[in-house]
Amino acid sequence: LKGIGWLGFGLGANTAAVDVKDGKIIRIRPFHYEDKYKREHMKPWKIKARGKTFEPTMRSLIPPFSIVYKQRVYSKNRILYPLKRVDWDPAGERNTQNRGKSKYARISWDEAATLIAEELQRVQKKYGPYSVLAAADGHGEGKCIHGPHGCQTHLLDLLGGYTLQARNPDSWEGWYWGAKHVWGTDPVGQGIQNNLWLDCSENTEMMLFWGCDPETTPWGWSGQAASRLCYWFNEIGIETIYVCPDFNYGAAAHADKWIPVRPNTDSALQFAIAYTWITEDLYDKEYVATHVHGFEEFKKEVMGETDKIPKTPKWAEDICGVPARIIKALARKWHKQATSTAHCNGGSYIRSTYSHEPGRLEVCLLGMQGLGKPGRNQLKMIEWQFFALNEQMPGPRSEVIPNVAGAYHGWAFTGNESLIPKTLIPQAITTEEPFTWYGSSIAGFPKEDQFVQYKFPIDDKNSTLHMIWSDEPCWTTCWNGGNRMIEALRSPKMECIVCQQPWMENDCLFADIVLPINTKLEEEDISTDVYAGEFNLVYHEGQCIEPLGESKSDYEAVGEVAKKLGLYEEYTKGKSIEEWVKEGFDHSGIENMISYEEFREKDYYVIPTADGWENDPRGFGPFAEDPVVHPLDTPTGKLEFFSTDLAKYFPDDKERKPVPQWIPFGESHSESLLHPRAKKYPYLIVSNHPRWRVHANLDDCAWLREIPTCKVKGPDGYLYEPLWINPIDAKNLGIKYGDVVRIHNDRGWTLGGAYVTERIMPGVIYQDHGSRLDPIVAGESDRGGDNNLICPGMITSKNCAGEVTSGFLVGIEKVDVNELRAQ
Amino acid sequence: MKVFVIDVAKCNGCYGCQVSCKDEHCDNEWLPYAKTQPETGHFWMKMNEKVLGSVPKVKMSYVATPCMHCENAPCKEATKNGSVYTREDGLVIIDPEKAKGQKQLVDACPYGAIYWNEKLQLPQKCTGCAHLVDEGKLPRCVDACPTDAIRFGEEAELKELIGKAEVMKPELGLMPKVYYLNLPKNFVAGAVFDPIDDECLEGVKVTLTAVGQSKNYIATTDGFGDFWFKRLDAGTYALRLEKEGFYPFSMKSFEVAESVNVGDIALNKKLD
Ligand SMILES: Nc1nc2c(c(=O)[nH]1)N[C@H]1C(S)=C(S)[C@@H](COP(=O)(O)OP(=O)(O)OC[C@H]3O[C@@H](n4cnc5c(=O)[nH]c(N)nc54)[C@H](O)[C@@H]3O)O[C@H]1N2
Ligand SMILES: Nc1nc2c(c(=O)[nH]1)N[C@H]1C(S)=C(S)[C@@H](COP(=O)(O)OP(=O)(O)OC[C@H]3O[C@@H](n4cnc5c(=O)[nH]c(N)nc54)[C@H](O)[C@@H]3O)O[C@H]1N2
Ligand code: SF4
Numbered sequence A: 001l002k003g004i005g006w007l008g009f010g011l012g013a014n015t016a017a018v019d020v021k022d023g024k025i026i027r028i029r030p031f032h033y034e035d036k037y038k039r040e041h042m043k044p045w046k047i048k049a050r051g052k053t054f055e056p057t058m059r060s061l062i063p064p065f066s067i068v069y070k071q072r073v074y075s076k077n078r079i080l081y082p083l084k085r086v087d088w089d090p091a092g093e094r095n096t097q098n099r100g101k102s103k104y105a106r107i108s109w110d111e112a113a114t115l116i117a118e119e120l121q122r123v124q125k126k127y128g129p130y131s132v133l134a135a136a137d138g139h140g141e142g143k144c145i146h147g148p149h150g151c152q153t154h155l156l157d158l159l160g161g162y163t164l165q166a167r168n169p170d171s172w173e174g175w176y177w178g179a180k181h182v183w184g185t186d187p188v189g190q191g192i193q194n195n196l197w198l199d200c201s202e203n204t205e206m207m208l209f210w211g212c213d214p215e216t217t218p219w220g221w222s223g224q225a226a227s228r229l230c231y232w233f234n235e236i237g238i239e240t241i242y243v244c245p246d247f248n249y250g251a252a253a254h255a256d257k258w259i260p261v262r263p264n265t266d267s268a269l270q271f272a273i274a275y276t277w278i279t280e281d282l283y284d285k286e287y288v289a290t291h292v293h294g295f296e297e298f299k300k301e302v303m304g305e306t307d308k309i310p311k312t313p314k315w316a317e318d319i320c321g322v323p324a325r326i327i328k329a330l331a332r333k334w335h336k337q338a339t340s341t342a343h344c345n346g347g348s349y350i351r352s353t354y355s356h357e358p359g360r361l362e363v364c365l366l367g368m369q370g371l372g373k374p375g376r377n378q379l380k381m382i383e384w385q386f387f388a389l390n391e392q393m394p395g396p397r398s399e400v401i402p403n404v405a406g407a408y409h410g411w412a413f414t415g416n417e418s419l420i421p422k423t424l425i426p427q428a429i430t431t432e433e434p435f436t437w438y439g440s441s442i443a444g445f446p447k448e449d450q451f452v453q454y455k456f457p458i459d460d461k462n463s464t465l466h467m468i469w470s471d472e473p474c475w476t477t478c479w480n481g482g483n484r485m486i487e488a489l490r491s492p493k494m495e496c497i498v499c500q501q502p503w504m505e506n507d508c509l510f511a512d513i514v515l516p517i518n519t520k521l522e523e524e525d526i527s528t529d530v531y532a533g534e535f536n537l538v539y540h541e542g543q544c545i546e547p548l549g550e551s552k553s554d555y556e557a558v559g560e561v562a563k564k565l566g567l568y569e570e571y572t573k574g575k576s577i578e579e580w581v582k583e584g585f586d587h588s589g590i591e592n593m594i595s596y597e598e599f600r601e602k603d604y605y606v607i608p609t610a611d612g613w614e615n616d617p618r619g620f621g622p623f624a625e626d627p628v629v630h631p632l633d634t635p636t637g638k639l640e641f642f643s644t645d646l647a648k649y650f651p652d653d654k655e656r657k658p659v660p661q662w663i664p665f666g667e668s669h670s671e672s673l674l675h676p677r678a679k680k681y682p683y684l685i686v687s688n689h690p691r692w693r694v695h696a697n698l699d700d701c702a703w704l705r706e707i708p709t710c711k712v713k714g715p716d717g718y719l720y721e722p723l724w725i726n727p728i729d730a731k732n733l734g735i736k737y738g739d740v741v742r743i744h745n746d747r748g749w750t751l752g753g754a755y756v757t758e759r760i761m762p763g764v765i766y767q768d769h770g771s772r773l774d775p776i777v778a779g780e781s782d783r784g785g786d787n788n789l790i791c792p793g794m795i796t797s798k799n800c801a802g803e804v805t806s807g808f809l810v811g812i813e814k815v816d817v818n819e820l821r822a823q
Numbered sequence B: 001m002k003v004f005v006i007d008v009a010k011c012n013g014c015y016g017c018q019v020s021c022k023d024e025h026c027d028n029e030w031l032p033y034a035k036t037q038p039e040t041g042h043f044w045m046k047m048n049e050k051v052l053g054s055v056p057k058v059k060m061s062y063v064a065t066p067c068m069h070c071e072n073a074p075c076k077e078a079t080k081n082g083s084v085y086t087r088e089d090g091l092v093i094i095d096p097e098k099a100k101g102q103k104q105l106v107d108a109c110p111y112g113a114i115y116w117n118e119k120l121q122l123p124q125k126c127t128g129c130a131h132l133v134d135e136g137k138l139p140r141c142v143d144a145c146p147t148d149a150i151r152f153g154e155e156a157e158l159k160e161l162i163g164k165a166e167v168m169k170p171e172l173g174l175m176p177k178v179y180y181l182n183l184p185k186n187f188v189a190g191a192v193f194d195p196i197d198d199e200c201l202e203g204v205k206v207t208l209t210a211v212g213q214s215k216n217y218i219a220t221t222d223g224f225g226d227f228w229f230k231r232l233d234a235g236t237y238a239l240r241l242e243k244e245g246f247y248p249f250s251m252k253s254f255e256v257a258e259s260v261n262v263g264d265i266a267l268n269k270k271l272d
């Protein structure tokens, strides 16, 4: 049994059975719960509504990614031995300018561990402990004992500390920086989920999949239960509407209607809906009177009393591309029918410039129609039971939400005295001057943290950065402005870069020392699956095959360095892997439900559905019923259309005012068709989470690469990352299917393979993110379709250190690959 | 007799069937039924996807297509030495020993289900995962399908579904053992609005006529002014829109070779 999901952080998912023979992986297939437990034990839930029944299956609904993972394990990109950059000489010339150009030579583990230990000691002695940056976050294999990210932080702690690359709430930016201040929902800003499958099944008439693709992003670590749930909603007649620039895969399977909207113009659409409701008297006035704080200020914004722009549907039409009459029709339906919104994490609807505006506007809209009343909530299609909270579980509750944190060795979303938001890393590497920002920015931190000012370096006694130890080397294809990062990584200030990863990809190309990491199929571990939506599981993960080459797990690799520093005992706490498995079990939440012996004999435990789950409260139901008895976690306990906290802490912030704004561009950004820059770069790009990858993971699986929407074969035979373009634009630009297209702006360019399709609205292009970096001139141009290289480098807005990775301006043109090669 | 029943309406397009087939057969040899499949280029289970219509009236169709395990299999006739045979349970197998070099089999299959393995000089195709069926297990693609869009079992047990099903290319009379429910057809869709008030028009009566067949289909526009006619055969059609208080609108004779979005249609108000 293996959890083949990519959340990381010690949380398994996508439980699969791996068949092995003669030391080789034969197949990876769904796992059948009934192998060793009876249905009576599992107590499968049943949702009955509208005369029909919805039930779990008896097998794990793994996505295609898990099925093809054999190809990732045996990939030709695997790093099999420790490597050193040939022209990096710690005793002499370091040639930092050659990172990304020079070759690597194989070295022994002994040499690699010694080099790292010596560099750590030298750098920390010379510049202080905080001069070492631990890039220790990132998704990836769901390992626990072998913790895919963050093992090095435990060693660095023993050495006196480090600077943390603080993982910003990249998945939830708009909710985190915006919605939280309206409805007060920590940890990430999305709505309360309790029992919403039941509530929606019974009461919802219309569901708005707004920036949501339930047929793609659940794959990363929830599997395909969301697909079955969507079919269920279709079956019981919930009207399903998709609002997104692309006809995404969820729409392809489920949409009754697609409303194409231009990227990052949703706030215009949202304002126009509010305008229709206010002018036509179509909102829940009684509810607003008792549940909302600051409606009058919000109304002024809608009617244009503050900025002289009445937010009429006609006004919105030109901006967002949705005809005014459709906006009005949608608004009226939303009022008339019980409507819930559905999201995975919101997509680039909440991941572009000023994403706090659409994020909080949605909450205002939900509020105007009686948020929490039957059938009127915000439903999540992934990350069920997130943060081990029942409040994050829309499905039937389980007896316990297990976790094996007791055995976990990765990073766990905790703070650190010295930290830098991940979005500000390039700036932090090159800076000589201290700089400040607001909020640790760590995903999951309480909203009050956003009002705290942070500084790097923390004081004059500490120096800036001189060494990086990264176990998530894909900043260049996942973050905001990869070309700037490449420039930073070549800075002479950066004396040593260590990367550890299973595959030679992305930022590894800029490392001085590379450590070979193995995959979870090569190690023993313990895991849980709490995202599947059918049953919660705890399982022991046996070792399937021997490690390839000289690869080791992250935990073991850091252990090698610890040995050189004489800290191995402290680092491992003297425990063997077998003892860690037991430790994980002992604090898992199931230790009183089954004996350790029986658990090991069966290898897994299925946690039964809790009795009485049907009677659990539903989403914001309690608040809707009585806001005094069940207040929200906001200063007034109400939905704050006017945020008292933002007014108090950021009275002068023009980019995030206390009340939601229409803000197409401003001091920080100029990524709007309304900005003069659009003359030069006239297209908006949508950059979604990849259909056929999990971010940077899985880009090299041949079985996926032959799928028509995964890669497009160029005239030169290279498999380019598809670039969706509408036939109208394609015709204007003389582009046909299979052509190689350049996507460019003032930050550089990358390439794509033209995929001419009606699945994208005119004026907009779409290319997934996370494609593998394949530099032409590193820092300027790329062949792989790594569009993050040219994302805006600036953060979400002045006081919000979020990322902006989609909905930005680009130019596109057909290129002749042979000519390009000649150049 | 074993059969497959594939419900296209339940298929979410995840390609789990296509890739699990590869996971089973690439680099794994299942004699006597199959030698290894090449890493890429073969699709013993092929997912065929197609985009229908135009912005914003778009739909997708996904059709999973394995070997049809025909009762009257032309591939059997094309073999020189009886290298293709039907098992007692109805699965059609290309014997990987006997079929070596018989490239003509590839063209003999009217469904394009046979692939040529250059390295092994072997025609290859879906085996129905006979090696798993022998162990009482389900074929890989069936086990991998998250929505139960692909079913596999005894013909008698699936009789009810088969009653409602179709087969591919029935005109060839090959009696496939792969049955389909809800195979994609064409749609005609559009939207109606009032250009003066700039409103979507609900409750417009839309009549679609199959020209020459005097067959009428009737729809009424919804709150967005949308109308959809689904599951149509290809052919020539005419469209008429009517609503009280508005001048009617007609589209005479247009071809529906594939699904069409006739676009946004303005209905003008009668001014009296
Ligand atoms: N354009 C655009 N950019 C985006 C987004 C977007 O919508 N559009 N979304 C953003 C979001 S929400 C996210 S979460 C981020 C994701 O950004 P990341 O979390 O940085 O992306 P991953 O690819 O998951 O990173 C995992 C890395 O770790 C490696 N890895 C996997 N397993 C292991 C292991 O066991 N050990 C080690 N050492 N390494 C391992 C992988 O190969 C990969 O390089 O991207 C963000 N960037
Ligand atoms: N297959 C796969 N699964 C994953 C991941 C992955 O990389 N691949 N990543 C995982 C992670 S870390 C996360 S955070 C989640 C992310 O889950 P999401 O945030 O939901 O995923 P996205 O793909 O970013 O966006 C979803 C949809 O938003 C729509 N969209 C894009 N831009 C706009 C816009 O401007 N306005 C509107 N209205 N819609 C827009 C697109 O239709 C897109 O399909 O997925 C997780 N699961
Ligand atoms: S589909 Fe083709 S290969 Fe399969 S049995 Fe029929 S003719 Fe033979």
Ligand code: SF4
Pocket (backbone or CB within 6 Å): B020, B021, B024, B044, B045, B066, B067, B125, B126, B127, B128, B129, B139, B140, B141, B142
């Ligand atoms: S039955 Fe087996 S061989 Fe045939 S398509 Fe399915 S997985 Fe492939």
Ligand code: SF4
Pocket (backbone or CB within 6 Å): B010, B011, B012, B013, B014, B015, B016, B017, B018, B047, B062, B064, B144, B145, B146, B147, B148, B149, B150
């Ligand atoms: S596995 Fe099932 S749902 Fe997925 S593509 Fe194949 S038939 Fe469709």
Ligand SMILES: [Ca+2]
Pocket (backbone or CB within 6 Å): A522, A523, A547, A552, A553, A556
């Ligand atoms: Ca090991």
Ligand SMILES: [Ca+2]
Pocket (backbone or CB within 6 Å): A446, A633
């Ligand atoms: Ca609090």
Ligand SMILES: [Mo+4]
Pocket (backbone or CB within 6 Å): A170, A171, A172
């Ligand atoms: Mo994310």
